[in-house]
Amino acid sequence: MEVHGGACSSATPHSEEEMELRRGPWTLEEDLVLMNYISSHGEGRWNSLARCAGLKRTGKSCRLRWLNYLRPDVRRGNITPEEQLLILELHSRWGNRWSKIAQHLPGRTDNEIKNYWRTRVQKHAKHLQCDVDSKQFKDVMRYLWMPRLIERIRAASANSNATESVADYGNLAAGDQTFETGTGWGGLGEIVKPGPESPATTVSSSGAAGYEVAEKLKAGEAIQLSLPAQIGCGGGLWPEPSLPSPGYAYQALPELEQYWGLGGEISDNLWNLEDICYLQQ
DNA sequence: AAAAATTACAACCGCAGAGGG
DNA sequence: ACCCTCTGCGGTTGTAATTTT
Structure with missing residues (x-):
């Protein structure tokens, strides 16, 4: 130098x-x-x-x-569901290591990811009246937000034609109303409850995890929202779920559907602490 | 239609580490 | 060994744009 x-x-x-x-x-x-x-x-x-x-x-x-x-290769505009999923996953592993996280989102800058986290994710935590680093909020992300993102990616891939690139899903990030009215929660259970008959694909810890997830979803594979034991501190994303079981959350999902809001934007819905307590009952 | 509130994001700041002189 | 400069990172702030009242 x-x-x-x-x-x-x-x-x-x-x-x-x-x-x-x-x-x-x-x-x-x-x-x-x-x-x-x-x-x-x-x-x-x-x-x-x-x-x-x-x-x-x-x-x-x-x-x-x-x-x-x-920079010519800088990507601007909406953070796609795949990118959101990847940001949530990587942040859970590395914390506020924005530049490190950005390395795994081609074209995205650390500044943009940092801004996304502060404006969207922290706003969500504020609505829930809990700290963004709290176990409670992490559970919400893991069992509600991330499955929701996965479902959205699934829905987007179902609506897209075979030649559409993964990156193009960003166009569906905002306001795809048909998803809200036409899609139930039924398919989500299998995402976190892989049985022997439907082996799930664990969300990869590799650099291109978000895109990998998108490709797997396109291929119809199930995705398991957990990290390999060797990843992160203490063996994973959130070592002990506070919910009775991952599946339990989804049993309550029809009641929760209203909270996920009327529009397509996940982070715009109003949650509060009572909702989470209800989930945990 | 206007004012107020909120959101999104570009830009700055301080700090730490690397490396040359 | 020390100093200086550059680079890169994470936190913070200022403000334009948008939404709500």
Whole structure:
């Protein structure tokens, strides 16, 4: 790693004091300058890059702008159900290791995942009046939210044609009303209660778990919402379910259906502590 | 239609680690 | 061994956009 100087360092016309740094939102012109410079010189050495490109920004700011916004392979827009599932799984394993989690979601940035977690997941915990790190909330994620996501992926794959890519499921993430009215909860039990007659596929701990899950669902395989014993601390996602059994949750699901809301967006539904207590009775 | 509240997300900050001088 | 700079990460904030009242 080259940390000092740069090709144009001697040509730097301004001292640090003379060069007042810009802050706040980037302008289109700045974006173009940064993109043009990187396309011809490559990325890295951000401080000298900022100077050489004539940008009145810190190297840090340039790096962030490039990585989170301008990079050609960056994916923006709705987080798909597959990605949500993967984020939930990986966060349960690694905690707030956003960059590590982002490595397993192609095109997604750590910043975007972090924002997703804070705005969606933590909001959900707030509605439930429990801490996002609490066992209770983790159980909700594991036994209600994740199966729901899996069911959604299933529904999406059923509605899609054979040539549709997995990534395209993002289009179904919001507002697929037909799912709500046309799909019951019956199929969910098998997802977490694999019997000998229907062996389940354990959600993979590999990097592409979300996409792997999607492919398995497309193929009609059952998915088990547990991690291999060697993963995570103490042998898995949530060592001891607080619910009597995974299946128990689904016995109550018809009553809970109302709480999952009227729209397609899972996280927009109002839950409260009483709902969870009801589940645990 | 307007004001207030909420949400989403881009950007900044501080810190820690790596590595060269 | 120490200092300095760069890089990358996670937490936080500011604000534009959207929704609700």
